[in-house]
Amino acid sequence: MQAKETLLADLVQGKKQQFQVPLYQRTYSWTERQLAQLWRDILEQVGLLGNEDGASTHFLGSVVLAPSPQNAPTFNRWLVVDGQQRLTTLSLALAAIRDHIAGDRGDEAERIEEDYLVNKRMHGTDRFRLLPTQADRAQYAAQVNGTTAEHGAGDRVAAAYQFFRTKLVQAEDPAEPVDPLRIEEAITTRLTFVAVTAERGDNVHRIFESLNNTGLKLSQADLLRNYLFMKLRTRGEHVYETYWLPLQESLSNEELEQLMWLNLVLDGDDRVRRQDLYTAQQQRFEKRAADEPEIEEYIKQLHRRSAHFRKLIHPREEPSPAVRSCLERLHDWQAVVTHPALMLVLDRRARGELDDTDAARALSYVESFLVRRTICRIPTNNLNRIFQSVPAQLPRDVPVADGLHRLLSSDNRFWPDDAELRDKIRTAPFYRYGRPHQRRIVLQRLEESHGHPEPVDFATAHLTIEHVMPQAPGDAWMRMLDEDTMLGESAEDLHARLQHTLGNLTLTAVNAELSNHPFERKQDLLKASHLEMNRRIAAAERWGAVEILARADDLAERAAVLWPAPLRDVRRAERSRDWHLAHQVLAALPPGTWTSYGDLAAFLGSGAQAVGNHLANTPGVINAYRVLNSEGRVSDGFRWATPRDEGDDVRARLAADGIAFTAAGAADPAQRLSADDLARLLADPDEEGDEDASAAGTGDGEETRAARFRRQLAADDSPATVAAVEELLASWEALGGWIGHGAGQTTTSAYLMLGAAGLPGKGIWPLTLYPGSGRGGTAEVVFQYLASRRPFTDRALRAELLARLNTMDGVDIPEGKLDLRPAFRLEILDDPRNRALLTETLAWFRDRWETREAD
Structure with missing residues (x-):
C-alpha cells in the first residue's frame, strides 16, 4: 500500500485510465453547502496562483484506490474506495468550465475534456475518465457529453453542474473578473489529496478509517503563541505577565487570531490568509533570524494594537465623538471586511499622523464606499481583497485620509459616483439587495439628515421598513398606478418596477391594520409619525409613480451629501455591471422555469425594451431564450444571438428544459419567476429576508x-x-x-x-x-x-x-x-x-x- 500527496492533474490528467465508483458506494450526495465551501476554497487558491512566497495549497482529503477486477494491461481501472464525492464534484466543475468557454475558446475547452474528463477514442462507458455509480451514471454522462437527460428534482449531479455554471458567470464580475482558465489551474494544481493506492488483498478500509479520524485542532493563535514563547527563553515570563496575559484576557481566542492576522496585514502582507497566519508569521521571523528582543517587540506591538482592535468590536471605548459615531455605524453595518483599513486609520492616529477630525473623515470614506456600493447593487465578492490591500497600497505622498480617498476612488474599486447613485436610487429595487439591517441603517441615516429637533431614539423605537405603496396593492392602488403607466406598460409592470425602490420605502411602527389600505387611509397615520420623512410623505396628495420618483430624487440629494463621492469621475462600468447581474440570474434559472422581459427589467432596475435589445445582441448569455413576453410567448423580435443556435425551435428548447405549455400555447404561468423570485435566486438564504419576516x-x-x-x-x-x-x-x-x-x-x-x-x-x-x-x-x-x-x-x-x-x-x-x-x-x-x-x-x-x- 502506497500513500503520497498528489494533485488532481497528477492523478487524472493525460492518462488512459478510469476511476470506477463501486456499486456499493453511496450515490453522489454533495449539497450546495459543500459546493459553496469548495468554490470559496477554489477562488482563494486562484488568488494565490503565482505567489512567490509559497502560500499553502488547499488539502481536500484522501482518495483511496484499489485495482479493479476489470483492470487491463493497456487500460488501468481503479476502484474509488474513498474520495468519490470530491472526484465527481471536481469533474463536474471542469465540465462546467469547458462548456463556459466553448463558444470563444474551443481549443481550450477540447483540451480540458481530453485531459480530465474522457478517454479519447474509447467507446461506451470506457470513454469516461470517472465512472460514477449506476444511479448517477446517466446524469453524469449527460453533463460530460453535453447532452440532455431526464432528471428528477432531487438529482444532485445535475444540480452541482448547474451550480458551477452559475458561479462561473458570477466570476465574470467587471469589478474583478476571474479567468475561467485560472479557475481550472487552481482546481488541477492547487487542490491536494493524499492518494492511497492499494494492491490486491490490502485492507483499504482500515487505512480509510485511519485517514478520516480527526481530533481537536490547535488554532492559529495557539500555534503562534507556542512558537513565540518557545523563542523567549529568558524573557518569557516577564513578557507573558506584562503584555500577553492582559492581551489574552481582553480578547477571545478568535479575536486574538483576528488581531494577529490584522497585524500581518498592517505590516504590508496583503496576500496572507487567516488560516496561514502561523506559517506566514513564522516564516517572517525565520527569514530575519529574529532574536528575543524582536519577538518581544512583536508581542508589545500586538498589545498596543489590541486597543485599536477593541474599538472596532466595542466602539463605545472610543473617546472621540466623531470617530465613535463612524465606528458605531460601521460596527452596526457588520463591516468586518473593512477592519484592515479601520485598523490602519486608528494606528496612524496613535502615531500622530492624523487627528480625530481627519480620522473621522477617513472612516466616512470607508462607510460611503460600502453604502454607495450597496445602494448601487455592486457585488461584495471582492471587498476582502480591496480592504486587505489598503495598508500595502496606501499612497505615501499624501495625508492618510486623502490617501485612502484616492485609493478607494481608483477605477477598479467601483465606488459609485453621484450620477450613478442618483440613477440607482430612482430605479434599483433597493429592498431586494443586501442585508435587512443594512437597509434599515440607510433609511435611518436619511431620516437623521433632516436634523429634526427631537430626533428619534432608533435603538428603542422598534421600527421596520414599510412600503408606502404596498407589496400587495388593492384595487384602489392599481387604479391610481394605471394613471401613471407609460406606453406599453401595465399597472402591474409599474408596480413591480417601483415597489422596492428607495423612493417608496420608509421606517414606521404604525398599526398593522392600515398596512395595505389606500394612501388616503395611510396619510393620517404618517402625519402623526415622529419621523420627518413620514410627515413629508403624508403631505403628498397621492402616491403614484410621479411622487415616488420625486421623493427618490430628494433622497438622492441627501445621500450624496451624507456619503462622500469618489475623488473624480473615473471610468465606470455601471451598465456592464447591470448586464452582468442579468447574466448571473439567467444562469441560475432552475430547470422548468421562465421569466419575462418585464420581470427581468424590474429586477435590474432597467426597461423591458433595453433588456430585450441586450439579450438579442449579446452572444453567449445562458438561458436567454427562457425570457418571454408577459403572456408567456416568444417575443416577435426574438432572435438567437449565437449563429450555431440559429434554426433551433425555441419552443422545443423550452420543452426540453421542463417548461410546460397551456392549451393556448403559452408557457405555464405557474413556472414563471417574478422579479422577487429572481432576486431570491441570487440571495443568501441566511441574509436575505423581508423586514416583516x-x-x-x-x-x-x-x-x-x-x-x-x-x-x-x-x-x-x-x-x-x-x-x-x-x-x-x-x-x-x-x-x-x-x-x-x-x-x-x-x-x-x-x-x-x-x-x-x-x-x-x-x-x-x-x-x-x-x-x-x-x-x-x-x-x-x-x-x-x-x-x-x-x-x-x-x-x-x-x-x-x-x-x-x-x-x-x-x-x-x-x-x-x-x-x-x-x-x-x-x-x-x-x-x-x-x-x-x-x-x-x-x-x-x-x-x-x-x-x-x-x-
Whole structure:
C-alpha cells in the first residue's frame, strides 16, 4: 500500500485510465453547502496562483484506490474506495468550465475534456475518465457529453453542474473578473489529496478509517503563541505577565487570531490568509533570524494594537465623538471586511499622523464606499481583497485620509459616483439587495439628515421598513398606478418596477391594520409619525409613480451629501455591471422555469425594451431564450444571438428544459419567476429576508403578535378560512410544534416552528403564513431556507415535500421553484381533505427532522 500527496492533474490528467465508483458506494450526495465551501476554497487558491512566497495549497482529503477486477494491461481501472464525492464534484466543475468557454475558446475547452474528463477514442462507458455509480451514471454522462437527460428534482449531479455554471458567470464580475482558465489551474494544481493506492488483498478500509479520524485542532493563535514563547527563553515570563496575559484576557481566542492576522496585514502582507497566519508569521521571523528582543517587540506591538482592535468590536471605548459615531455605524453595518483599513486609520492616529477630525473623515470614506456600493447593487465578492490591500497600497505622498480617498476612488474599486447613485436610487429595487439591517441603517441615516429637533431614539423605537405603496396593492392602488403607466406598460409592470425602490420605502411602527389600505387611509397615520420623512410623505396628495420618483430624487440629494463621492469621475462600468447581474440570474434559472422581459427589467432596475435589445445582441448569455413576453410567448423580435443556435425551435428548447405549455400555447404561468423570485435566486438564504419576516421567536410581545396576526387574517379572509387556519395551527401544536410570529409591526406572520422555543437558529419551519393584504392570505413554502438546513439540504427530501403539497387540490407548485419560496392560498384549506393532507405532510416533515443526523 502506497500513500503520497498528489494533485488532481497528477492523478487524472493525460492518462488512459478510469476511476470506477463501486456499486456499493453511496450515490453522489454533495449539497450546495459543500459546493459553496469548495468554490470559496477554489477562488482563494486562484488568488494565490503565482505567489512567490509559497502560500499553502488547499488539502481536500484522501482518495483511496484499489485495482479493479476489470483492470487491463493497456487500460488501468481503479476502484474509488474513498474520495468519490470530491472526484465527481471536481469533474463536474471542469465540465462546467469547458462548456463556459466553448463558444470563444474551443481549443481550450477540447483540451480540458481530453485531459480530465474522457478517454479519447474509447467507446461506451470506457470513454469516461470517472465512472460514477449506476444511479448517477446517466446524469453524469449527460453533463460530460453535453447532452440532455431526464432528471428528477432531487438529482444532485445535475444540480452541482448547474451550480458551477452559475458561479462561473458570477466570476465574470467587471469589478474583478476571474479567468475561467485560472479557475481550472487552481482546481488541477492547487487542490491536494493524499492518494492511497492499494494492491490486491490490502485492507483499504482500515487505512480509510485511519485517514478520516480527526481530533481537536490547535488554532492559529495557539500555534503562534507556542512558537513565540518557545523563542523567549529568558524573557518569557516577564513578557507573558506584562503584555500577553492582559492581551489574552481582553480578547477571545478568535479575536486574538483576528488581531494577529490584522497585524500581518498592517505590516504590508496583503496576500496572507487567516488560516496561514502561523506559517506566514513564522516564516517572517525565520527569514530575519529574529532574536528575543524582536519577538518581544512583536508581542508589545500586538498589545498596543489590541486597543485599536477593541474599538472596532466595542466602539463605545472610543473617546472621540466623531470617530465613535463612524465606528458605531460601521460596527452596526457588520463591516468586518473593512477592519484592515479601520485598523490602519486608528494606528496612524496613535502615531500622530492624523487627528480625530481627519480620522473621522477617513472612516466616512470607508462607510460611503460600502453604502454607495450597496445602494448601487455592486457585488461584495471582492471587498476582502480591496480592504486587505489598503495598508500595502496606501499612497505615501499624501495625508492618510486623502490617501485612502484616492485609493478607494481608483477605477477598479467601483465606488459609485453621484450620477450613478442618483440613477440607482430612482430605479434599483433597493429592498431586494443586501442585508435587512443594512437597509434599515440607510433609511435611518436619511431620516437623521433632516436634523429634526427631537430626533428619534432608533435603538428603542422598534421600527421596520414599510412600503408606502404596498407589496400587495388593492384595487384602489392599481387604479391610481394605471394613471401613471407609460406606453406599453401595465399597472402591474409599474408596480413591480417601483415597489422596492428607495423612493417608496420608509421606517414606521404604525398599526398593522392600515398596512395595505389606500394612501388616503395611510396619510393620517404618517402625519402623526415622529419621523420627518413620514410627515413629508403624508403631505403628498397621492402616491403614484410621479411622487415616488420625486421623493427618490430628494433622497438622492441627501445621500450624496451624507456619503462622500469618489475623488473624480473615473471610468465606470455601471451598465456592464447591470448586464452582468442579468447574466448571473439567467444562469441560475432552475430547470422548468421562465421569466419575462418585464420581470427581468424590474429586477435590474432597467426597461423591458433595453433588456430585450441586450439579450438579442449579446452572444453567449445562458438561458436567454427562457425570457418571454408577459403572456408567456416568444417575443416577435426574438432572435438567437449565437449563429450555431440559429434554426433551433425555441419552443422545443423550452420543452426540453421542463417548461410546460397551456392549451393556448403559452408557457405555464405557474413556472414563471417574478422579479422577487429572481432576486431570491441570487440571495443568501441566511441574509436575505423581508423586514416583516425577520424574527419568529417567543417573548414578551408574543401574544400581541399572535393577536395581530389573527386580526389581519380575519380582516381579509372569510370566516371559513380563518377557522381552517386556526385548526391547522392547533394540529401543528398537537404534532409537537409551536407557533412563532414575525416581528413586523406593519404586517405580521405565523411560522410553523419545530425545535426549542426562543432559541434563534436552533429550530426549523416548513411554512410561513401571511395575512392577505387585500388579496387573501397565503402559505409560503420556504424551500430556499430549507436548502441550508439539515436534513432538507437533501434535494430529494425537498422534492418529496413538494410532491406531498401538490396532492392538495388547488396546489400545483412546479419543480423549478424547489429552490425558491412559492406560496399557495390559505383559502384552499377550507376543504377538509386539503387540511388532512397538509397535516399528514407536516407530520412527515416533523418525522424527517426529528430523525436527522446530528451536525
